[in-house]
Amino acid sequence: MATYDLIIRNGQIVTSESVTTGDIAIKDGKIVEVGSQISGQGTNEINAEGLHVFPGLIDTHVHFNEPGRTEWEGIETGSKSLAAGGVTSYFDMPLNSTPPTIDKENLDIKKKLSAEKSVVNPNFWGGLVPENIGKLKELHENGVIGFKAFMSPSGIDDFNRADDETLYKGMKEIAAVGSRLAVHAESTVMCDQLATEKIRAGKTSARDFVESRPIISEIEAVRRLISYAEATGCKVHVVHASSKKVVDVINEAKQKGVDITVETCAHYLALTVKDLEEKGGLAKCAPPLRDQDEVDDLWTAVLNGEVDMIASDHSPAPTSMKTVTDNYFEGWGGISGAQSTLNVLLTEGHFKRNLPLEKIVTLMGTNPAKVFGLANKGNIAVGYDADIAIVNINESFKLENDDLFYRHQHSPYVGMTFNGKVKTTIVNGKVVFENGTFLDA
Numbered sequence: 001m002a003t004y005d006l007i008i009r010n011g012q013i014v015t016s017e018s019v020t021t022g023d024i025a026i027k028d029g030k031i032v033e034v035g036s037q038i039s040g041q042g043t044n045e046i047n048a049e050g051l052h053v054f055p056g057l058i059d060t061h062v063h064f065n066e067p068g069r070t071e072w073e074g075i076e077t078g079s080k081s082l083a084a085g086g087v088t089s090y091f092d093m094p095l096n097s098t099p100p101t102i103d104k105e106n107l108d109i110k111k112k113l114s115a116e117k118s119v120v121n122p123n124f125w126g127g128l129v130p131e132n133i134g135k136l137k138e139l140h141e142n143g144v145i146g147f148k149a150f151m152s153p154s155g156i157d158d159f160n161r162a163d164d165e166t167l168y169k170g171m172k173e174i175a176a177v178g179s180r181l182a183v184h185a186e187s188t189v190m191c192d193q194l195a196t197e198k199i200r201a202g203k204t205s206a207r208d209f210v211e212s213r214p215i216i217s218e219i220e221a222v223r224r225l226i227s228y229a230e231a232t233g234c235k236v237h238v239v240h241a242s243s244k245k246v247v248d249v250i251n252e253a254k255q256k257g258v259d260i261t262v263e264t265c266a267h268y269l270a271l272t273v274k275d276l277e278e279k280g281g282l283a284k285c286a287p288p289l290r291d292q293d294e295v296d297d298l299w300t301a302v303l304n305g306e307v308d309m310i311a312s313d314h315s316p317a318p319t320s321m322k323t324v325t326d327n328y329f330e331g332w333g334g335i336s337g338a339q340s341t342l343n344v345l346l347t348e349g350h351f352k353r354n355l356p357l358e359k360i361v362t363l364m365g366t367n368p369a370k371v372f373g374l375a376n377k378g379n380i381a382v383g384y385d386a387d388i389a390i391v392n393i394n395e396s397f398k399l400e401n402d403d404l405f406y407r408h409q410h411s412p413y414v415g416m417t418f419n420g421k422v423k424t425t426i427v428n429g430k431v432v433f434e435n436g437t438f439l440d441a
C-alpha cells in the first residue's frame with residue numbers, strides 16, 4: 001500500500017526562505033514531509049526534475065462578478081484562470097457581483113456558489129458602504145477576510161462610495177472586531193473635478209484620462225485614510241497603489257506605528273501609459289497606468305521589501321466594454337489579468353530585475369497569509385495545506401487570447417512574451433490543472 005497520496009520528486013522547492021532541491025509528500029490534502037529522497041511511495045508521483053515547485057499563490061484582489069454579473073466573468077472561469085496561473089487561493093471583492101457582499105445573506109450566496117464552482121480556495125471581502133455599518137459585525141462573524149471600501153465612486157450602482165462619515169464610523173466598527181479595511185484610495189473631489197474639466201474641454205485621450213487621476217489624488221486619499229486609522233485604531237490595507245510615491249507615504253505611517261499594509265498590482269509593474277494609448281480600453285484601470293519612470297520606481301519599492309503584496313485586481317468586463325480608443329472616459333475601468341501575475345513577476349521581476357524567487361513567495365504567499373490570518377497557506381512546509389504550483393520558469397511563451405480561461409478572452413498582456421509555464425496546479429492535495437487542461441472534479 002502506498003504511504004502517501006502524492007509525492008512530488010526532485011523539484012526546486014521555492015519557499016519564502018530558500019530554493020532547494022527535494023521531494024514533497026502529501027497525504028489527506030496536507031504536506032506531510034519535505035526532504036530529499038523521501039522513502040515510501042505515493043499513489044501518484046510527479047517527477048518535477050528541472051521544474052520549480054512553488055506554494056500555490058494567493059491573489060488578494062479579484063472581482064469574479066458572480067452572482068448577478070456572470071456575463072462579465074464567473075467563479076468557474078475566474079478560478080480556472082487563477083489555477084492556470086499558479087494561484088490556489090483568492091479573495092473575491094464585494095462588488096461587481098449583484099447583490100454585493102454587504103450582509104450575511106449575500107455572503108452566504110457567494111459561499112454556496114463558490115463551493116460548487118471554484119476550482120481553487122475562495123475567500124471573501126465584505127463591503128463597507130454607507131448603508132451597511134450595522135452589518136459589519138455579522139459579516140466578520142461569518143468569516144469575511146476583511147472589509148473593502150471605495151473613497152472614490154466604484155463604478156457600480158449598488159456599491160456606494162464611503163464618504164468621510166462612513167469611513168469614520170465603519171472603521172470604528174471594524175477596529176472593534178479586530179478586522180482590516182482595504183481601501184480604494186483616490187480622491188473623489190480631485191478625480192471628479194479634473195475629469196469634468198477634461199471632458200468639457202473635449203480632451204479625452206489616454207493621456208487626458210491619466211491626468212485626471214494623478215498620483216497626488218492617491219496620496220491625498222491615503223493621507224486622509226491614515227488620519228482615520230490613527231483616530232480609530234482600525235487596521236488598513238491600501239489596494240492597488242500605482243506609484244512608489246504612494247508606497248512611501250504608507251511606509252512613513254508604518255514607521256509611526258500605524259498598522260497599514262499596501263498592495264500593488266502586476267499591471268503597474270508591467271504596463272505604462274503607452275500601453276493604454278496602444279491597447280485602448282483593455283489597459284484602462286483606476287488608478288491608471290503610469291509612465292516608465294514610475295514603473296521603475298515601483299519596482300525599486302518591491303525589491304526593497306516596501307510593498308507587502310502583489311495582486312491582479314482582475315476586474316473583467318465583456319470585450320464590447322473594453323474597446324475604447326478615442327474617449328478614454330468611456331468604457332469599463334478594470335483589467336483582466338488573473339492568469340498572468342506569476343508570469344509578470346517572473347519575467348519583469350526575476351529575470352529582468354533579479355527579484356529572488358523567494359520574494360515572489362513572500363509577496364503572494366506568506367505576507368497575505370500572515371496579514372489576513374490564513375493558517376497553513378502560502379508556503380511549503382510540513383503541516384501546510386498542499387496547495388502547489390509546479391512551474392517551468394525557463395519556458396517562455398507568447399500569450400495568446402486562446403490561452404486565457406476568462407469568460408472573455410482578452411487582456412492587455414496578450415501578445416507579450418512571458419517566462420514561466422505552469423505545468424501542474426494542486427489544490428488541497430488534488431491535481432486540478434495539468435499541461436494546459438483541467439481535470440474533472
Ligand SMILES: NC(=O)NC(NC(N)=O)C(=O)[O-]
Binds near residue numbers: 184
Ligand atoms: N468596480 C471595480 O471593479 N473597480 C476596479 N477597477 C479598476 N481597478 O479599474 C477597482 O478595483 O477599483
Ligand SMILES: [Zn+2]
Binds near residue numbers: 240286
Ligand atoms: Zn479599486
Ligand SMILES: [Zn+2]
Binds near residue numbers: 061093313314315
Ligand atoms: Zn478591484
